Amino acid sequence: MKDMETIIHHGDCAEILHNNFDANTFDLIITSPPYADSRSKTYGGIKPDEYVKWFLPISKELLRVLKPDGTFILNIKEKAVNGERHTYVIELILEMKKHGWLWTEEFIWHKKNCFPGKWPNRFRDSWERLLQFNKSKKFNMYQEAVMVPVGDWADNRLKKLSDTDKIRDNAKNNSGFGKNVSNWLGRKSVYPTNVLHLATECNNRKHSAVFPKFLPEWFIKLFTKENDWVLDPFLGSGTTSEVAQMMDRNSVGIEILPENYKLAKERTAHFQNKMFEKKAEYETNYTARNN
Amino acid sequence: MKDMETIIHHGDCAEILHNNFDANTFDLIITSPPYADSRSKTYGGIKPDEYVKWFLPISKELLRVLKPDGTFILNIKEKAVNGERHTYVIELILEMKKHGWLWTEEFIWHKKNCFPGKWPNRFRDSWERLLQFNKSKKFNMYQEAVMVPVGDWADNRLKKLSDTDKIRDNAKNNSGFGKNVSNWLGRKSVYPTNVLHLATECNNRKHSAVFPKFLPEWFIKLFTKENDWVLDPFLGSGTTSEVAQMMDRNSVGIEILPENYKLAKERTAHFQNKMFEKKAEYETNYTARNN
DNA sequence: CTGCACTATGAATCGCTAA
DNA sequence: GTTAGCGATTCATAGTGCA
Numbered sequence: 001m002k003d004m005e006t007i008i009h010h011g012d013c014a015e016i017l018h019n020n021f022d023a024n025t026f027d028l029i030i031t032s033p034p035y036a037d038s039r040s041k042t043y044g045g046i047k048p049d050e051y052v053k054w055f056l057p058i059s060k061e062l063l064r065v066l067k068p069d070g071t072f073i074l075n076i077k078e079k080a081v082n083g084e085r086h087t088y089v090i091e092l093i094l095e096m097k098k099h100g101w102l103w104t105e106e107f108i109w110h111k112k113n114c115f116p117g118k119w120p121n122r123f124r125d126s127w128e129r130l131l132q133f134n135k136s137k138k139f140n141m142y143q144e145a146v147m148v149p150v151g152d153w154a155d156n157r158l159k160k161l162s163d164t165d166k167i168r169d170n171a172k173n174n175s176g177f178g179k180n181v182s183n184w185l186g187r188k189s190v191y192p193t194n195v196l197h198l199a200t201e202c203n204n205r206k207h208s209a210v211f212p213k214f215l216p217e218w219f220i221k222l223f224t225k226e227n228d229w230v231l232d233p234f235l236g237s238g239t240t241s242e243v244a245q246m247m248d249r250n251s252v253g254i255e256i257l258p259e260n261y262k263l264a265k266e267r268t269a270h271f272q273n274k275m276f277e278k279k280a281e282y283e284t285n286y287t288a289r290n291n
Numbered sequence: 292m293k294d295m296e297t298i299i300h301h302g303d304c305a306e307i308l309h310n311n312f313d314a315n316t317f318d319l320i321i322t323s324p325p326y327a328d329s330r331s332k333t334y335g336g337i338k339p340d341e342y343v344k345w346f347l348p349i350s351k352e353l354l355r356v357l358k359p360d361g362t363f364i365l366n367i368k369e370k371a372v373n374g375e376r377h378t379y380v381i382e383l384i385l386e387m388k389k390h391g392w393l394w395t396e397e398f399i400w401h402k403k404n405c406f407p408g409k410w411p412n413r414f415r416d417s418w419e420r421l422l423q424f425n426k427s428k429k430f431n432m433y434q435e436a437v438m439v440p441v442g443d444w445a446d447n448r449l450k451k452l453s454d455t456d457k458i459r460d461n462a463k464n465n466s467g468f469g470k471n472v473s474n475w476l477g478r479k480s481v482y483p484t485n486v487l488h489l490a491t492e493c494n495n496r497k498h499s500a501v502f503p504k505f506l507p508e509w510f511i512k513l514f515t516k517e518n519d520w521v522l523d524p525f526l527g528s529g530t531t532s533e534v535a536q537m538m539d540r541n542s543v544g545i546e547i548l549p550e551n552y553k554l555a556k557e558r559t560a561h562f563q564n565k566m567f568e569k570k571a572e573y574e575t576n577y578t579a580r581n582n
Numbered sequence: 583c584t585g586c587a588c589t590a591t592g593a594a595t596c597g598c599t600a601a
Numbered sequence: 602g603t604t605a606g607c608g609a610t611t612c613a614t615a616g617t618g619c620a
Contacts, residue, residue, distance in 0.1 A: 083428040084393050090381035102375050108399055108418050110486050118482060121432060126484035127399050137374040141412060151613060190612065191409060193417035195401050326593050371595060406594045407611030415611080416594065490614055491592065501593055589617085600606085 004227065006245045006253075006268045010261040013233035013254040017061040024067045026252070027140065027228035030219050030240060032075035032211045033058075036088060048081055051088040052095055058233065059096050065231065069139045071223040072101070075109070075215065077128040083121060089129065096133060104139075105132040105194060109215065112199045130196070130215075145221040147189040216240040220247055238264025245271055295518065296541045297532055297559045301552040304524035304545040308352040315358045317543070318431065318519035321510050321531060323366035323502045324349075327379060339372055342379040343386055349524065350387050356522065360430045362514040363392070366400070366506065368419040374412060380420065387424060395430075396423040396485060400506070403490040421487070421506075436512040438480040507531040511538055529555025536562055 009016045033055065036048040046054045062072055078089045093103055107130035114126035201212040216239060220230060226248045232240035235253035237260050244251035245268055253268075255261045300307045324346065327339040337345045353363055369380045384394055398421035405417035492503045507530060511521060517539045523531035526544035528551050535542035536559055544559075546552045 080396075084395055085397060087385060087388065087394070090384060093381060094378060097378070103378070104375055105371075105413055106376060108401070108486075110399070110401065114484060118434075120434075121428075121430070122396050122485070123434070123482055124484045126486050137412070139412070143409075143411075143414070191414055193405060193415045194413070195399075195417045323593085328593095366593095368593075370593090374596085402592095404592075404613040404615090406592055407613080408594055408596090409610050410595055410597095413595075419593085492615080585620090587617105587619085589615105591614095592612105595610090597609095598607090601604090 004245070004248060005250045006241055006271070007251065008235065008238070008241060008261065008264050008268060009252065009254040010256070010258070011254065012256055014058045014061050016254050017065055017233065021065045021252070023064045025065045025229060026231040027067055027070045028073070028220060028223045029062050029066055029070070029231045029233070030073040030075075030216050031232045031234045032236070033234045035077065036079055036086065048079060048086045048088050052092045055092060056095055056099070059092075059101070060099060062231075062233065063100055063135065066135055068135050070135065071104075071139050071141075071219075072133040073107075073219050073223075074131040074133065075128060075211065076131065077125070080122065080125075093131065100135070101133040102135070102137065103131065104134045106130070107132065108195045110195060110197045112197060114200070130219075140223060140225075142222060142225060143191055146192055146218055148192050150188045150190045211236060211239050213239055213243050216243045217247065220244060220249060224249055235264050236260055238267040242267045295536070295539060297536045297562065298543045299526065299529070299532060299552065299555050299559060300543065300545040301547070301549070302545065303547055305349045305352050307545050308356055308524065312356045312543070314355045316356045316520060317522040318358055318361045319364070319511060319514045320353050320357055320361070320522045320524070321364040321366075321507050322523045322525045323527070324525045326368060327370050327377070339370055339377045339379050343383050346383060347386055347390070350383075350392070351390060353522075353524065354391055354426065357426055359426050361426065362395075362430050362432075362510075363424040364398075364510050364514075365422040365424065366419060366502065367422065368416070371413065371416075384422065391426070392424040393426070393428065394422065395425045397421070398423065399486045401486060401488045403488060405491075421510075431514060431516075433513060433516060434482055437483055437509055439483050440480050502527060502530050504530055504534050507534045508538070511535060511540060515540055526555050527551055529558040533558045 009020070034046065036046050036051045066072055076089055076092075078086045080086070097103055109128045109130050111126050111128065114124050117124055196215075196218065198212060198214050200210065216230075216232070220243065224230060228249050230240065230244040230249050230251040232251070232253045235241060235255040238253060238255075241251050241253040241264055253264055255264055300311070325337065327337050327342045357363055367380055367383075369377045371377070388394055400419045400421050402417050402419065405415050408415055487506075487509065489503060489505050491501065507521075507523070511534065515521060519540050521531065521535040521540050521542040522544075523542070524545045526532060526546040529544060529546075532542050532544040532555055544555055546555055
């Protein structure tokens with residue numbers, strides 16, 4: 001067993017980070033903060049107009065505790081208010097840049113089974129933003145860890161295997177370092193794009209996991225290696241911590257709501273007992289392709 | 292033959308709109324302006340830092356000529372500059388709001404065949420923004436015109452049909468110019484979402500159609516009815532005008548580059564002669580599904 | 583007319599070199 | 602010091618040509 005930690009804190013994330021964590025601690029911060037006007041019982045219902053003001057002090061702490069070569073992934077989407085898309089998300093990007101963050105990329109999470117509904121003036125919203133922020137232009141990125149099987153057109157290609165293709169395949173294999181995930185399927189694999197196709201998890205009964213396991217899993221693979229440190233300052237029911245634990249990453253999760261805190265503690269306790277069972281579960285479930 | 296107009300102007304769009312068109316003329320404005328730093332020979336290569344300043348006067352004219360219940364669809368995407376995503380697009384949204392536009396929605400165009408490439412710090416960019424702006428909260432939207440068949444049912448059904456039927460059905464499903472799509476589909480169709488999946492058209496020979504026909508087609512169906520007026524102030528090679536003509540909408544296209552202007556004129560001339568031929572072409576070609 | 587093989591080509595981005 | 606230009610990289614799609 002590795003000397004790995006899974007720490008869950010209970011309380012306000014800005015406060016806890018300020019009091020308990022040194023600068024340059026985390027390799028990856030990934031979180032899905034409460035959206036404006038939602039989860040009102042949990043966070044006092046931040047109003048859209050006040051969202052930026054509310055989030056900025058937190059983002060400042062996050063900037064401090066992130067390592068210089070680390071990455072911050074922010075899952076967020078603006079609400080429709082009064083028939084318009086509210087601007088708090090894009091305002092937040094501009095403000096965070098003023099505070100020193102680099103806005104490196106915007107991934108799209110395409111929610112294949114988005115919430116049903118019909119409105120006279122808009123269609124169902126089936127995507128969310130995954131904003132990537134960094135502290136410096138040089139950050140760690142392990143692209144080989146998230147390669148995906150190539151499209152169907154490759155099947156035809158593999159049959160003949162021209163000389164050019166052979167050369168190119170060899171070159172690709174040589175360049176890859178560490179574990180070659182692509183060998184799972186024995187197929188050629190390619191790098192993904194910045195659009196993630198992914199169904200939301202229809203969870204059992206109460207705790208609707210709006211944050212499917214695939215998301216932290218994918219970004220943890222992409223931006224960290226084993227024994228790195230992962231932070232989720234709005235842990236919710238503990239998804240990020242559980243996934244980090246499973247992937248042999250150290251992690252810190254912070255959650256303010258007592259019920260969620262309790263749940264997260266339970267999900268990450270007694271890891272040894274559940275490990276084999278859960279790992280098996282993972283390997284069969286996460287075959288979703290990103291194309 | 293209906294009394295329908297397809298007008299192509301040659302010149303600067305802000306100028307031409309100012310001098311030639313009344314306020315509240317158009318039901319739909321849809322365009323894909325030159326992106327920052329691209330098409331430098333054509334448009335002088337607007338620098339990212341100057342993009343907002345360049346576009347605002349144009350957006351002011353567009354606001355004027357749009358009908359109160361009309362819609363403006365802006366296809367745009369920010370560049371990566373110095374390892375960061377540039378902020379000119381989100382700044383533009385904020386500025387346009389200050390000038391009176393409502394930012395109603397943001398559609399995602401997922402480009403299935405995006406440009407290849409590999410970089411140490413980012414993946415391939417496979418999406419673009421389709422920003423929806425309006426003048427008022429009450430705008431025309433004909434949602435039934437863009438309904439899509441339900442996945443499994445449609446797939447199974449299509450397999451059993453003869454080839455002739457397939458072609459006919461595909462045409463009905465996907466383009467359906469002047470046909471009652473919902474009739475045939477009955478209750479087996481659903482409303483789309485705000486994510487459009489669509490490949491760019493691999494163009495034959497010369498004129499690059501970065502703006503695939505499906506895009507204007509879809510939004511023209513969604514936001515206009517027959518005999519309405521459509522404007523594309525950056526017409527390019529004439530895609531929007533051709534599609535509008537095909538769909539029995541009046542249209543105005545403005546293009547500054549002489550070669551493109553000429554091309555657009557040719558594509559929309561002698562409509563009667565080409566009509567049947569082109570309609571047939573449409574019905575077999577546009578089988579792309581949006582799901 | 584169908585099916586398969588083959589090929590050209592994209593609103594790209596980074597990093598280096600030259601001026 | 603800054604900027605402008607060019608090569609290398611890479612993959613899904615549609616069109617063409619041929620059996």
